[in-house]
Amino acid sequence: MSMYNANKKGFYGKFGGAYIPELLHNNVEELRLTYLDILGSDEFKTDFDGLLKDYVGRPTPLYLAQNLSEQYQTNIYLKREDLTHTGAHKINNTIGQILVAKKLGKKRIIAETGAGQHGVATATVCALMGLECIVYMGEIDIQRQAPNVARMKMLGATVVPATSGSKTLKDATNEAIRDWINHPHDTHYIIGSVVGPHPYPDMVARLQSVISQEMRLQLKQKTGSETPTAIIACVGGGSNAAGAFYHFLEDENVQLIACEASGMGVDSGKTAATSFVGTEGVLHGSKSLLMQTKDGQVVEPYSISAGLDYPGIGPMHANLFETKRASFVAVTDKEALDAALELTRLEGIIPALESAHALASLKQLQFKKEDVVVINLSGRGDKDLSTYMKHFEL
Amino acid sequence: MNRIDSLFKNKPSDVLTIYFTAGYPNLDDTESIILGLAKAGVDLIEIGMPYSDPLADGPVIQASSKEALKNGMNLDLLFDQLEDIRSKTQVPLVLMGYYNQVIQYGLEPFCKKANQVGVDGLILPDLPLDEYKKLCAPLFMQYELTCTFLVTPSSTDERIREIDAASSGFLYAVSSHSITGGDSANNLSDYGSRLAALNLKNPVQVGFGIHDAKSFQAATAIANGGIIGSAFIKALSKEEVLENKIYSFIEGIRV
Numbered sequence A: 001m002s003m004y005n006a007n008k009k010g011f012y013g014k015f016g017g018a019y020i021p022e023l024l025h026n027n028v029e030e031l032r033l034t035y036l037d038i039l040g041s042d043e044f045k046t047d048f049d050g051l052l053k054d055y056v057g058r059p060t061p062l063y064l065a066q067n068l069s070e071q072y073q074t075n076i077y078l079k080r081e082d083l084t085h086t087g088a089h090k091i092n093n094t095i096g097q098i099l100v101a102k103k104l105g106k107k108r109i110i111a112e113t114g115a116g117q118h119g120v121a122t123a124t125v126c127a128l129m130g131l132e133c134i135v136y137m138g139e140i141d142i143q144r145q146a147p148n149v150a151r152m153k154m155l156g157a158t159v160v161p162a163t164s165g166s167k168t169l170k171d172a173t174n175e176a177i178r179d180w181i182n183h184p185h186d187t188h189y190i191i192g193s194v195v196g197p198h199p200y201p202d203m204v205a206r207l208q209s210v211i212s213q214e215m216r217l218q219l220k221q222k223t224g225s226e227t228p229t230a231i232i233a234c235v236g237g238g239s240n241a242a243g244a245f246y247h248f249l250e251d252e253n254v255q256l257i258a259c260e261a262s263g264m265g266v267d268s269g270k271t272a273a274t275s276f277v278g279t280e281g282v283l284h285g286s287k288s289l290l291m292q293t294k295d296g297q298v299v300e301p302y303s304i305s306a307g308l309d310y311p312g313i314g315p316m317h318a319n320l321f322e323t324k325r326a327s328f329v330a331v332t333d334k335e336a337l338d339a340a341l342e343l344t345r346l347e348g349i350i351p352a353l354e355s356a357h358a359l360a361s362l363k364q365l366q367f368k369k370e371d372v373v374v375i376n377l378s379g380r381g382d383k384d385l386s387t388y389m390k391h392f393e394l
Numbered sequence B: 001m002n003r004i005d006s007l008f009k010n011k012p013s014d015v016l017t018i019y020f021t022a023g024y025p026n027l028d029d030t031e032s033i034i035l036g037l038a039k040a041g042v043d044l045i046e047i048g049m050p051y052s053d054p055l056a057d058g059p060v061i062q063a064s065s066k067e068a069l070k071n072g073m074n075l076d077l078l079f080d081q082l083e084d085i086r087s088k089t090q091v092p093l094v095l096m097g098y099y100n101q102v103i104q105y106g107l108e109p110f111c112k113k114a115n116q117v118g119v120d121g122l123i124l125p126d127l128p129l130d131e132y133k134k135l136c137a138p139l140f141m142q143y144e145l146t147c148t149f150l151v152t153p154s155s156t157d158e159r160i161r162e163i164d165a166a167s168s169g170f171l172y173a174v175s176s177h178s179i180t181g182g183d184s185a186n187n188l189s190d191y192g193s194r195l196a197a198l199n200l201k202n203p204v205q206v207g208f209g210i211h212d213a214k215s216f217q218a219a220t221a222i223a224n225g226g227i228i229g230s231a232f233i234k235a236l237s238k239e240e241v242l243e244n245k246i247y248s249f250i251e252g253i254r255v
C-alpha cells in the first residue's frame, strides 16, 4: 500500500477522511461505494479516453522550452495543459466526473468556482451531455471574473452568487455543499480540486493523473528516461499538482515541488500559502492543513490569482508536506507576475496566473545543467488579461 | 445522573429544545438568553458556538453566526460567560458547533472546560462516527458529556441503529432533507413510525424546520420533542427586551 495515496477510508496519513454532516452521508456514500468500479470499467475508460483525445485535445504536448532553459541553465519542459479545450487542466476532472454522474443517473450538476475555470469546465461538459448545471460563485469573484461568468452563461449554466461569509471560493464551496444537502437524489456535485470528503480527493487525483501518465511516456521519448529530476506545479486545492505528481509519487528520486501563493508575503497576513501558515483542521469535509485562527475560525486567504485563493490544500498534499515527500515553495503576487511576463517574452506563451506561480519558483531553486525539470503549465492566461493589462500597463 | 438523562426520564414527551447562537444579538446575551428560556419553561438548551463555515446551516443561523463572530464571540469568552450558570439554573445545556472548533481548542481541554462550567452534552454534526469512537468517546465519558448524533429521513434502518448505539443523551432526528431553517417539518408520520419501530435506546428530538406551534406538535407527535433554532433566532433582535421576546415566542409554541 502506497503511503502517498488514500487508504480505504480515504486517509493520507492523518489527513483526509469524510468529516460531513449526516445529511450528506447518502450522497457521499453512494459515490464512495461506486467510484472505483466506475473508473475501472471498460465503458468508462473508453468514453473517458475518447473524450480526452478528441474533445479535450490530449495528449497535451511536453514542450522543451529552450529559451527558458537557457535562462536558468538547465532543461525545462512545460507540460502544456494550457492547450486543452477551455484552457486549463480542470477539464480532465469534469469530463471524468460527468461520466460518473451519468452512470449514477444524476440529472442535475452543481459546482463551485473561484476564478471561473472550473465553472467553465463544468458548464462545458454539462452542455455536451445535456445536463442542468448550477455553478456557485462568490459574489466578489463574479465581479472580478466577468468574462468567465459570461462563458458559463453562454454555455447554459446558471451562476448563483454566494453571498455568505466572505463571498469568495470558500463560501461558494459551502453553498454548493448546502445545495447538495438539499438535493440528495438527483444531483451530483463536481468538486473542482482534490479537496472535499473522501472519495473526492482520490477520485479527482485519479482523473487528473492522466497528466503524469502522459509525462512518463513523453519523457521517455524525449530524454530516454521516464523520470525527471523534478516536477513543479502550483497548488490551490492541488488538483493539477496531484495529476502531475501522481505517477511519480513512488519514485523517491523525483523531486516534487509544490508552489503556493503567498500573496503579499508569507507573514503579511495577506497570503494563501497554507502549508506555511496553516495548522491541522477540517474544512469542506476533510482533515488537512488549514488557515485558521487559534479559535478554529477559517481565515480568508489572499492571492492575486483567484484559483490559488483558497484557505486549505487537499489532504494528499498535506501528507506530502508532512512526510516531506514534496517540498513547498511560497511565491508572491509580484514574483508570479514577473514570471508570467518572463515566460511570455521568452517563449511566446502567456500563462495563467496560477501556473505563473510554478514558473516563479525557478528563481528560488537550484538545478544542474543536466537536470530535467518539468513544469506543469496548468492553464493559459486569457482569463487573466485584465490583471496583466493593469500590472504591465498594456 | 446527567441532567439530560434525568430530563427525559422525568418528562418523556413534549420536550422543547431551543437553539441559540452564542454572542447574538449582543456579545453578552448568553446568560440572559439561557435564564430567559429556562424561566419560560424550555426543557433543554442548545448553545451554538458560532463558526465561520457552518455547512449544515441555513441563512438565519449563518447570519447570526457571522454577527456573533463580529461581536467578538470565541470559545474562551463563551466558557467565561458560562462560569456561573450552574448557580443560577439547572436546565440541561448542550454545546453545538463544528468539529474544527473542538480540534483547534484541543479535544481534552475542550471537554474538561465544558464539564467544569456545567455543560451536559455536545452536538458536532460533522464529527464522523469512526473518529468519535476512536478519539472522542473515552474523553466524553470521562468528562460526563453526552454526544448526540443526527439521523435523517433517508438514513437506512441499519445506519440509524448504528448511530443510536453510538449516541448518548438523545438522538437528533433531522426532519427533512435540507439545511436548517426550512419549513418542511409538517408531514412526519412515516418517519415517526419508522423510528418508533426501531426501538431506539435514546430519546429522540426532531429538528430542522420546526418553527411554530403546529410544526412543534408534529414533532412531539412522533418523538419525545422538538428543536427550534432559526425561528427563535429570527424572533430575537437587538432592539427589544430579550426576556419579553423570549417569553412571547415560547408562549406561541406551547399553545
Ligand SMILES: Cc1ncc(COP(=O)(O)O)c(C=O)c1O
Pocket (backbone or CB within 6 Å): A088, A089, A090, A114, A115, A116, A117, A118, A192, A193, A194, A234, A235, A236, A237, A238, A239, A240, A241, A306, A307, A308, A352, A354, A355, A378, A379, A380
Ligand atoms: C490554470 C489553473 N491552475 C491551477 C488552479 C488551481 O487549482 P488546483 O490547485 O486544484 O490545480 C486553477 C484553479 O482555478 C487554475 O485555473
